[in-house]
Every structure is written in C-alpha cells, then in structure tokens.
Amino acid sequence: MTEGRSKGMLVVSNARDGSGGTIDLVISEGTIRAIGPGGAKETSDDVPRFDAEGGIVCQPFVDGHLHLDKTLIGLPFFPHVEGETIAARIEAEKRIRRQASGPIQMRGGRLIEQIVARGTLALRSHVDVDSGIGLKGLESVLSLKESHGHLVDIQTVAFPQSGVMRDAGTADLLDAAIAAGADLVGGLDPAGVDNDIDGHLDAIFAIASKHGVGLDIHLHDAGALGAFELRQIATRTRALGLEGKVAVSHAFCLGELGDADFGRTAEALAEAGVAIMTTGPGPVPMPPVKRLKSIGVRVFCGSDNIRDAWSPFGNGDMLERAGIVCDRQNFRSDADLEEAFALTTEAPAAVLGRSNSLQVGARADFQILPASSIAEAVASRPMDRAVFRNGVMLARGGRLLQAGV
Amino acid sequence: MTEGRSKGMLVVSNARDGSGGTIDLVISEGTIRAIGPGGAKETSDDVPRFDAEGGIVCQPFVDGHLHLDKTLIGLPFFPHVEGETIAARIEAEKRIRRQASGPIQMRGGRLIEQIVARGTLALRSHVDVDSGIGLKGLESVLSLKESHGHLVDIQTVAFPQSGVMRDAGTADLLDAAIAAGADLVGGLDPAGVDNDIDGHLDAIFAIASKHGVGLDIHLHDAGALGAFELRQIATRTRALGLEGKVAVSHAFCLGELGDADFGRTAEALAEAGVAIMTTGPGPVPMPPVKRLKSIGVRVFCGSDNIRDAWSPFGNGDMLERAGIVCDRQNFRSDADLEEAFALTTEAPAAVLGRSNSLQVGARADFQILPASSIAEAVASRPMDRAVFRNGVMLARGGRLLQAGV
Numbered sequence: 001m002t003e004g005r006s007k008g009m010l011v012v013s014n015a016r017d018g019s020g021g022t023i024d025l026v027i028s029e030g031t032i033r034a035i036g037p038g039g040a041k042e043t044s045d046d047v048p049r050f051d052a053e054g055g056i057v058c059q060p061f062v063d064g065h066l067h068l069d070k071t072l073i074g075l076p077f078f079p080h081v082e083g084e085t086i087a088a089r090i091e092a093e094k095r096i097r098r099q100a101s102g103p104i105q106m107r108g109g110r111l112i113e114q115i116v117a118r119g120t121l122a123l124r125s126h127v128d129v130d131s132g133i134g135l136k137g138l139e140s141v142l143s144l145k146e147s148h149g150h151l152v153d154i155q156t157v158a159f160p161q162s163g164v165m166r167d168a169g170t171a172d173l174l175d176a177a178i179a180a181g182a183d184l185v186g187g188l189d190p191a192g193v194d195n196d197i198d199g200h201l202d203a204i205f206a207i208a209s210k211h212g213v214g215l216d217i218h219l220h221d222a223g224a225l226g227a228f229e230l231r232q233i234a235t236r237t238r239a240l241g242l243e244g245k246v247a248v249s250h251a252f253c254l255g256e257l258g259d260a261d262f263g264r265t266a267e268a269l270a271e272a273g274v275a276i277m278t279t280g281p282g283p284v285p286m287p288p289v290k291r292l293k294s295i296g297v298r299v300f301c302g303s304d305n306i307r308d309a310w311s312p313f314g315n316g317d318m319l320e321r322a323g324i325v326c327d328r329q330n331f332r333s334d335a336d337l338e339e340a341f342a343l344t345t346e347a348p349a350a351v352l353g354r355s356n357s358l359q360v361g362a363r364a365d366f367q368i369l370p371a372s373s374i375a376e377a378v379a380s381r382p383m384d385r386a387v388f389r390n391g392v393m394l395a396r397g398g399r400l401l402q403a404g405v
Numbered sequence: 406m407t408e409g410r411s412k413g414m415l416v417v418s419n420a421r422d423g424s425g426g427t428i429d430l431v432i433s434e435g436t437i438r439a440i441g442p443g444g445a446k447e448t449s450d451d452v453p454r455f456d457a458e459g460g461i462v463c464q465p466f467v468d469g470h471l472h473l474d475k476t477l478i479g480l481p482f483f484p485h486v487e488g489e490t491i492a493a494r495i496e497a498e499k500r501i502r503r504q505a506s507g508p509i510q511m512r513g514g515r516l517i518e519q520i521v522a523r524g525t526l527a528l529r530s531h532v533d534v535d536s537g538i539g540l541k542g543l544e545s546v547l548s549l550k551e552s553h554g555h556l557v558d559i560q561t562v563a564f565p566q567s568g569v570m571r572d573a574g575t576a577d578l579l580d581a582a583i584a585a586g587a588d589l590v591g592g593l594d595p596a597g598v599d600n601d602i603d604g605h606l607d608a609i610f611a612i613a614s615k616h617g618v619g620l621d622i623h624l625h626d627a628g629a630l631g632a633f634e635l636r637q638i639a640t641r642t643r644a645l646g647l648e649g650k651v652a653v654s655h656a657f658c659l660g661e662l663g664d665a666d667f668g669r670t671a672e673a674l675a676e677a678g679v680a681i682m683t684t685g686p687g688p689v690p691m692p693p694v695k696r697l698k699s700i701g702v703r704v705f706c707g708s709d710n711i712r713d714a715w716s717p718f719g720n721g722d723m724l725e726r727a728g729i730v731c732d733r734q735n736f737r738s739d740a741d742l743e744e745a746f747a748l749t750t751e752a753p754a755a756v757l758g759r760s761n762s763l764q765v766g767a768r769a770d771f772q773i774l775p776a777s778s779i780a781e782a783v784a785s786r787p788m789d790r791a792v793f794r795n796g797v798m799l800a801r802g803g804r805l806l807q808a809g810v
Contacts, residue, residue: 076777282733315786328688332485332718334485380720
C-alpha cells in the first residue's frame with residue numbers, strides 16, 4: 001500500500017465487531033466514513049481492500065505509562081544491578097546511564113517501533129528531569145515526536161526521578177521543561193523520596209497551575225502513608241481546579257488498605273477526578289480495579305519499565321498487559337477480560353485526552369486481531385495483528401511494514 | 406532431517422553454554438558424545454551439522470503440573486463459567502465437560518504439540534478420576550503416551566477432582582488407576598473439599614504405600630489450615646518412608662504465614678523431602694521460592710490450567726512461566742533469572758526422576774535459545790527456539806517440524 005493510495009480510500013472487509021457481528025469499514029483520507037454490515041458491497045471494486053478474514057476490529061492500544069528515555073532496547077543485554085531502596089536504584093540507574101551507549105533517539109525509537117508493531121498508537125512517556133541530565137532527555141524524547149510522529153502520538157511528563165526537594169534546582173527545571181514542550185508535570189513519592197509531602201506537592205502543583213497543565217505522579221509509598229498522600233493530591237487537585245487532569249501512577253497502597261481507609265481515599269480520588277495507572281505489578285499489592293471503578297475512580301494501564309535499569313523484563317505488549325491484569329485481579333469471564341482490554345485502550349485514551357473509539361468521522365486508527373471475541377484475544381494474545389493508523393496499515397504479524405516507516 | 410539420519414550423528418556448532426563460552430555438541434544415536442569447545446572441528450564434514458548461530462544450548466523444559474484431560478485447546482473459544490467456590494467450579498467443569506466436543510486424545514494431543522514446540526520435553530499430568538468419569542480420562546491420557554511418546558515423556562497423577570470422601574467410590578478408583586498405569590496418587594484439599602483431613606490423607610497415602618508410588622496433592626486451603634495440612638502430609642510421608650516421592654501443588658498458604666508457622670512447616674517439608682509446585686499465581690499468595698529453598702525445600706514449576714474450564718488463559722510456555730515467577734518474586738538479577746529458569750528445567754526434572762542435564766553420555770534432549778545468556782532468554786522470551794529430543798530436531802520457531810510428527 002503506497003502512501004499516495006492511502007490518502008484515497010480503503011475498504012476493510014470481512015471483519016467482526018466486539019460482539020461477533022460481521023462488519024466492513026470504509027475509510028478515506030484517514031477517516032472512517034462507514035462502519036457496519038455490507039459497506040464493502042456498496043464500494044467500487046477499484047478501491048483497495050483489506051480482507052480481515054473474520055478478525056475482530058478494535059481500538060488500538062494506548063500505553064498510559066512508559067519511559068522512552070530509560071529503555072536499553074537496541075543495546076546488548078545489560079544484567080540488572082540490584083538496589084534495595086529506591087534511592088539506591090536511582091543511583092544505580094545513573095551509573096548505567098553513564099555506561100550505556102546509544103542515544104535516547106535510537107533506544108526510544110526502537111521501543112516505539114516495537115510497540116507500534118504490537119498495536120499501540122499513543123503513549124504517555126515520563127522523561128527524567130534532574131540536576132544531572134537537565135532537559136537533555138526531554139529534548140531527545142521531544143525529537144522522537146518529529147522522527148516517529150507518523151507512527152505514534154507521544155505525550156510527555158517531566159519526571160523528577162531524583163526528587164524535587166532533595167535535588168536542588170529540579171523545580172526550576174520542571175518549570176523549564178513545561179515551557180520547552182513537556183505536556184505534564186511529574187512527581188515521585190513526596191514522603192518516600194523527598195521526605196517532604198507538602199514541599200514536594202506544593203512545588204509540582206504550583207508549576208502545573210502556572211502553566212495550566214496536568215500532573216502524573218509516581219507513588220510507591222505504602223499503606224496508610226501512601227493513602228494520606230493520595231488524599232493530599234486529591235485535595236490540591238480540587239483546590240486548583242485541575243479535576244480530570246491529574247493521574248497517580250502505581251499507588252500500590254490502594255491494594256493494602258482496610259475498608260475505611262480505602263473508602264475515604266477512593267472517594268477523594270473520584271471526587272477530584274484523579275485517575276490511577278497500574279501495570280498489574282507482581283511482587284506488591286495492586287489497586288483493586290473493580291472496587292475503584294465502582295466508586296468512580298478511573299483506572300488505566302501502562303507498561304512502565306521495558307528492559308531498562310529498573311527491570312530486565314518488559315516488551316510493551318499491551319495485549320499481554322491486559323492478561324497480566326486479569327491474572328492479578330482473578331479476571332476470567334468474558335466481561336472481565338473485556339474490562340481488562342478497556343484498561344489498555346479506551347481508559348488510557350480518555351486519560352490522554354484522545355478519541356479512540358471506532359465510529360464514523362473518527363480517525364481510522366484501529367487494529368485487527370485474529371480472534372472471535374475480545375475475550376478470546378486477551379486470553380490467546382495473538383501476535384498476528386494488523387495495525388492501522390490514519391487508514392494506513394503500519395504493522396502486521398508483530399512487525400512494522402516498510403511503508404509505515 | 407530424516408529419522409534414519411538422526412540415528413547417525415549430528416554436530417551442533419557455534420553454540421554457547423550458560424556462561425557464554427562457545428561450545429559444540431557431538432551427538433550420535435540420540436546420545437551426547439562430546440560437549441565443549443572445538444568438537445565440530447574434530448568431526449568429519451560428512452556429519453550433518455546444525456549451526457546454533459551463537460544461541461544458548463540449555464536443558465529442555467519440564468512441565469511439573471498440567472491437566473492434559475481438561476484443556477479445551479483445539480475447540481472454539483469457550484467463555485469462562487464463573488464459580489465462587491471450588492465446589493461450584495467443579496460442577497461448572499462437569500457441565501462444560503458434557504457440552505464440549507472433541508476427545509481428550511485430540512485436545513491433549515494438541516496441547517502436547519504446542520508445548521513441545523516451545524521446548525517442553527517431559528510433563529506431569531494430573532488426570533481427573535471420579536465416580537462420573539471413572540478411569541476413562543486416564544485411559545485417554547495413557548493413550549497419549551503411545552501416540553505422542555515420540556515427542557514428550559508423560560507422567561500421570563490419578564487426581565480426585567471431586568474429592569475422595571465426598572465422592573463415594575473414588576478411593577477404589579484411585580487404587581484401580583494406579584493398577585491401570587497411573588504413576589502417582591493425587592489428592593485435593595483434604596479440609597476444603599473433603600472436610601476430612603485424616604480420612605482423605607489416610608486414604609490416598611494407603612493407596613500410594615500399597616503400590617509403592619509417590620503422591621502429588623493439590624492444596625489450595627489457606628493460612629494456618631493449609632500449613633497444618635502440609636505438616637500432616639510431611640508426617641505421613643516420613644511414616645511411610647515416601648521421602649522424596651511426594652509433592653504438594655500450589656500450597657498458597659506458604660505465602661501468607663507468620664515466621665514461626667512458616668519455619669516449622671517448611672522444616673517439616675524439608676525433612677520429609679516433600680516438594681512444592683508453584684505456577685507463580687497472580688491473585689493469591691505464593692510460596693516464597695528463595696526462603697523455601699534456603700530451608701531445603703524443593704520448589705518446581707508447572708503450567709496448571711491451559712485454556713480449560715478453570716481458566717481461559719495459559720499457553721504452556723515454560724519460558725514465560727519462569728518470567729511470571731520472576732515478576733511475582735521480584736527476581737531481576739541474572740542469578741535470580743537463572744534460578745527461575747531452573748524451576749522450569751532441572752527442578753521439575755528432578756521431581757519427575759528425570760536426568761535433564763547436558764553432559765557426555767546423556768540423552769540428547771536440549772534446546773537452543775537465541776540469547777547471550779540464560780538471563781537474557783528469560784527476560785526476552787524469544788520464540789525462535791530449536792528443540793531437540795534424542796538428537797532429533799522436533800521444533801523450530803515455535804512450530805513442530807514435520808519430521809518430528
């Protein structure tokens with residue numbers, strides 16, 4: 001498929017929607033013009049066709065949390081350096097950063113290509129900003145918007161990986177990062193890393209408020225301490241009118257609270273429109289998805305670390321991520337598997353402010369999965385996905401197509 | 406590669422061992438004749454060669470726990486039927502068993518082909534034995550030893566899925582199952598399912614003792630109750646001289662005990678040589694691998710349910726299983742990833758009484774993984790594996806070769 005033809009029309013025939021009904025898609029100029037049964041028959045035979053062979057047409061994945069600047073993908077395998085505390089691992093990462101060759105543009109670019117091939121068409125990347133690296137990492141990731149913007153939509157968070165209070169000058173750097181083009185202000189364990197809950201939150205909320213942008217805060221602090229910080233974040237979100245623009249990533253503490261503490265914390269998050277990002281972590285408690293959603297808290301998924309100084313694991317496959325969440329939350333029914341799929345598609349899309357649904361007039365971003373239902377796709381995790389963006393097929397069978405690169 | 410040639414010689418060149426050194430393997434008549442640097446050079450050019458292209462040569466996987474009779478692989482996707490209790494799910498499974506078409510030989514055979522293609526060359530399958538199905542399931546699985554014995558070594562456990570005391574006649578059926586060729590006696594939650602710890606354990610240990618075979622007991626019972634049952638199992642194991650022949654599968658309780666209860670339970674298991682099988686479960690506590698091993702308890706891995714009435718998930722990939730255990734146990738260093746790999750290779754091999762190591766004189770069962778180290782293989786989970794059994798390549802790239810079928 002040439003780029004020229006892609007600006008014209010495309011018909012996707014013999015596809016199925018999530019409920020199993022057979023449908024066709026008619027696409028022109030990157031937009032869905034018709035979706036439903038029989039669209040292929042009403043279209044001229046001259047129009048290029050893609051036979052979905054009965055596969056499910058569904059929303060593309062959105063990765064709500066990763067680190068394009070950290071990944072070591074594209075380099076030889078790097079044995080993990082252990083560190084018992086977050087502080088020790090931050091230092092270990094800095095050592096690895098000095099040792100690892102290969103610029104962020106190469107490593108981050110390789111990662112983007114890998115995840116687009118698996119169906120991810122939008123992402124939110126945290127990018128380290130600290131007194132050592134300054135804004136260099138951010139500038140590199142912003143350059144990926146240029147070099148890889150034809151593959152994926154990139155949102156960036158200026159992330160104070162070394163703390164705000166304990167790394168002097170970082171608050172000013174975060175402010176400069178937003179001015180330089182970062183989309184959101186980040187944060188990190190106000191208690192656990194900075195040892196100053198008010199100082200940390202006051203600083204990052206002030207920057208967000210000044211620029212009128214949202215926040216996405218890493219929170220690993222456990223139990224009642226983490227819950228207290230969540231409520232502090234909710235209070236500040238409402239005070240500054242940032243409802244719907246704030247997310248907290250990880251929030252392991254939500255998985256280990258008693259009923260009363262959980263209830264008042266979840267209600268505070270819901271009232272402030274603070275969303276929770278989870279990877280479905282294995283070794284620690286995780287936010288209970290259904291319980292949070294029943295109280296009105298938005299939950300979404302991301303990959304987090306992918307082959308970097310924090311973990312040798314990870315591949316950015318959001319279909320696998322949906323299955324991991326099912327495993328951790330004991331999701332087995334079709335309805336539950338569909339809910340997990342939504343955590344990797346429509347939920348992060350909404351948090352990123354992206355329209356992701358398949359409807360007439362929408363951008364023709366979608367994927368076709370060889371399965372009879374969304375549930376079967378989540379359970380089987382097929383790699384033979386066909387990934388379309390703006391009506392152009394970018395990837396098939398887990399590999400980028402030349403035309404898309 | 407024809408079967409005739411495979412009885413002759415084969416040289417695997419340009420391979421690497423676990424520590425990264427380059428080695429060759431010289432194989433004849435299904436046996437490793439030489440292993441080390443330079444073996445290829447000393448062999449006549451007429452001998453068929455396989456270029457490992459720098460990949461790691463390592464032990465094949467052994468799946469220490471699955472259910473060949475339960476899998477629905479090969480059938481259309483079957484939505485999961487929910488059941489809050491184990492009893493409700495046992496009944497749901499019986500309903501599905503009546504509805505699902507396709508004999509065990511077909512479904513179990515398909516599963517074997519899938520896991521052999523991913524590097525598993527030996528397995529322990531539990532097989533339901535109850536008053537409804539009698540020994541029919543066992544007979545079907547035993548027939549897979551004939552039809553699929555060229556691919557995989559199969560060990561069977563007569564598994565009382567419906568209980569022993571609550572399903573009258575099952576004890577006699579278990580006795581008959583061993584006489585008919587099952588290798589071990591199974592068990593299931595003496596308290597949780599049968600509500601009779603002594604009655605259940607007395608019955609199954611009596612059968613094992615009578616036939617001189619081992620046991621492998623499913624134990625989901627939680628906390629102090631599960632720990633009590635583990636100690637009861639250890640006591641009976643020693644009383645009957647069955648040390649080293651008894652395993653307990655799941656034993657979630659070991660992941661949620663206080664130090665004192667954990668200590669005395671683990672010591673009892675170690676003294677009785679009772680091994681623990683874990684899948685690295687997501688929604689429940691899991692046995693702490695390093696802590697158990699430090700006390701002398703053998704731990705090994707299995708897949709358990711693979712696309713059956715109990716779970717729509719699962720693919721039998723033991724390299725993925727090693728990664729799941731790493732995730733749950735927070736294993737990240739190279740040494741930890743190697744330990745997880747051992748849980749899927751040498752540990753289950755030892756429990757199954759199988760020699761699995763690569764040395765001169767051993768059966769030429771091995772796999773070649775495209776990675777620079779075992780740790781990288783566990784982290785990357787490559788599918789391009791070359792799987793050899795008796796010196797014959799059975800599978801490559803995740804697919805069985807025709808010659809192997």
